[in-house]
Amino acid sequence: MAATAPRRRIELDSLDMAWKVTGGDAYIVAEPAAGSGLPRGTETLARIGHDGVVVGVTAGEFCNLVRVNLEATPNARLTPVDPLALARACARDNGHGVARVMELVRQLAISINSEIPAARVSKMLKPGSNFTLPGGFACSALEECWFTFEEGSCRYGGDHEIGKLKPGGVYPLCGNLWIEVQERTRLVVLATARLSEAGRFFPALAGFSQLVMQACCERFSASDIKQFVQLARSVQHRRERFAKTLEQGASIVERDGAVVPTMDLPLSETLRLITSAQGMTLEEPPRLADSREAQLEDILGHNGIFSRTVALQGQWFENDCGPLLGWLDAGNGQSSPVALLPRSSGGYTLTNPEDGLLLPLTEELAQRLDAEGLQLYVPLPTGQLSPLKLMQHSLKGRNRDLITVGVMGILGGLMGFAVPVGTALVVDSVIPSGQLGLLGQIVAGLVMLAIGGAVFELVKGLAMLRVESMAQVSLQSGVFGRLLRLPPGFFNKFSSGDLANRAMAVDGIRQRLSGAVLTTLLSSLFALANIGLLLVYSWQLAVVVTGILLLTGLGAWLGVKSQMRMQLSMQNVIGKLAGFELEMILGINKLRAAGSESNAFARWMLMFSELRKLSYGIGKGMAAMLCFSEILPLFATLCVFSTLMLTGLFAELSLGSFLGFNAAMGQLTMAVGSLASLAFSLMFITPMYQRARPILETPPETHKALESPGELKGRVEVSNVRFRYEGAQSWALCGVSLRAEPGELVAIVGESGSGKSTLLKLLLGFYEPLAGAVLYDGKDLARLDKGRVRRQIGAVIQNGELIQGNVFFNIMGARGGDEDDAWEAARLAAVDEDIRAMPMGMQTFVPHGGGTFSGGQKQRIMIARALAKRPVVVFMDEATSNLDNVSQAKVMENIKRMHATRVVIAHRLSTIQEADRIYVMRGGAVVEEGDYTSLMKAGGLFSCLAARQKI
Structure with missing residues (x-):
């Protein structure tokens, strides 16, 4: 044609x-x-x-x-x-x-x-x-x-x-x-x-x-209705602002002076029931998404609640697993959110806010539930957290068990009066009169009281076991959740081992303030009521015994006070030693390569010797207290006998009254000894609390007042940013500006110490600039929910490490997904063939730090981890430094096909030849900008860096 x-x-x-x-x-x-x-x-x-x-x-x-x-x-x-x-x-x-x-x-x-x-x-x-x-x-x-x-x-x-x-x-x-x-x-x-x-x-x-x-x-x-849409939005904005003004005015007449938000969604109401059972008031996020999964994420994230998927298998509802979120089959392939709340009498109650159902959870009803539920972990309260507030948080929802412990303790204390009273009655009345029937009744009564005491102790022990187990879960999850929400700069102040020791100190406080403390306190307080019996039998001897006990209390207080400073010093040394030991274990290969084992051992021995000295001093104090507790009953008895001999009170006391007095005094001195031992045990709380204070007092990252970023488009901008680290005199970044448009590849290069990694930390929100702004899609990161921003970002940071577990967990983490998703991410990172060649594929064990993997494999697995969530923006800090040119090109090409914005920090300039823009940094400032060709022709710093690599 x-x-x-x-x-x-x-x-x-x-x-x-x-x-x-x-x-x-x-x-x-x-x-x-x-x-x-x-x-x-x-x-x-x-x-x-x-x-x-x-x-x-x-x-x-x-x-x-x-x-x-x-x-x-x-x-x-x-x-x-x-x-x-x-x-x-x-x-x-x-x-x-x-x-x-x-x-x-x-x-x-x-x-x-x-x-x-x-x-x-x-x-x-x-x-x-x-x-x-x-x-x-x-x-x-x-x-x-x-x-x-x-x-x-x-x-x-x-x-x-x-x-x-x-x-x-x-x-x-x-x-x-x-x-x-x-x-x-x-x-x-x-x-x-x-x-x-x-x-x-x-x-x-x-x-x-x-x-x-x-x-x-x-x-x-x-285009024809654009002006109409803009006008409609303006009118809607004015209406919302007017309604909000009326709402604030109406709140003036409310008793608490605040407007109570309402959440009509069934999921929100279900979560409200569950968190209320855990002692927390649920707050409504500014707006809820449309899908159920996004709604759940919005509400939990806004309230700082962590969650964990649990399998609802077998007869799980017969045990107390705590409040759970479940999904009830409503027919037609739909499911409704339901609250599964434990009952005080055992078992669970199913509450469905959607239709108002409140039913006991039977086996038939449990079969209609999805196989998986959600366990919610409420966060620690905000503000100053004293040991008492920590205990209040950990004991929320356990009122019934605490009442049981208290009642059983009171009954056990009251039963303690039976021994001295019964002894006096038998010796004074039963034996002289020969009333064998009355003796049998008294013996039977004491036997019944002993059996009752055993039952009381059993019930109290079971209640305390439930209280302690739930308190430990609540407190430890709260502390770990607080750690995960602390600003990244906090972790630079402590070594890993020291920080772990500080976090565990909170559980140490709980153990010290556990049910054993409550039991000892109740029984000792009721034993102190024996002073009343002493006064009944002989007020003169009662005064003597009371004076002995007051002196004992004074001595215990002085002993605790003298030991407190040593305890705090010992806890600090334990933290330093734990941090040093962890560093030595992780760096053992470097120590051997440098031949520095003897130096490391000498440093360890220095700290260990200091620890042993402090421990020895505290041990001497504890031994003195134990000796004192053993001598106290004998000393009290000796004082009573001496008083009887010197004052002639033998004539006034009957044998039965004396034996009853002696029995009551024995219980009293044992109680005082228990209280003294308890005081020495509780003195650990103050040093532990001092250790944990940085974790408890540092404000966590909060997202309640921050704006949701929505779905990012991939536009990143740094505008005239200035930043320096705390305590530093010089600026780490000075007036840095750069931009990356959606889908672009932007490179940041420069000599070591020029501020590249610091800039990346600001882009990720680890630090906030002292001047200027970091913008995502034109929105200031300081006003955005950083958690939601980071969920749409993939980052491979310098000196990153693999996590102990398996390859699948290192790629997918706890975000969910199946092996197909993990294989897809591995393919994007060009590590799928390496994983297939491993003995167990995705289930291959990964030691801490990935010691059995090559440097290139570790980097590609970390890249796969960053790409597994399909990020809109990818940050890479020397992420391909251990890869050969072929693997590097394949990885970069796969990331390019994802249409993600890529910001790359690289020393190896072959990585960035196709970059849309290259920013060259020196001394915390951008000194050159352009593409690869223009920068090479300019003959500046970039061309010098490239020339060094060519050589």
């Missing part, structure tokens, strides 16, 4: 004609059709360069609304081509023709979605695979492919109004396209070459062009 003369404009109104472009460029341009009622305007849908092909593009069913024209530049030549002949040629030329047509598809895809895939994209499709995905999933593809589905519902994601895709159609996934699965759908993913071989490629392209036309019509319509 002969070539026609050059034409400037051709209307694409038929699928029976295709065009080949030679010699210049041609543009596919859409404009509203005459009489369509749409506002005037044009939109360029694609630019076709030399040797490009235009096929399958037409207005089709939208011809009454929009016209599509092919406009050529003066030097371009348009040659008509038969579409059928083009299809046959594409099937024969090993994909070269298809590749030219796919360039057209990629450009048309921008009309559907011009932004990078959303952060919530959780599945990367690949040709030749089939997936059945539940509703709520978002999918993209690492390489160009097509997909189809017969049942279910899905749509293209992005800021457009294209509705559901029709089942049976074939749709592309390339460029920025991604899809949302709206209900359970089975996707079949096809390669472009296979689609062409089956003769379905060009019909699929024609169908896709109709979606492009629909999106184009919507944009024309949107």
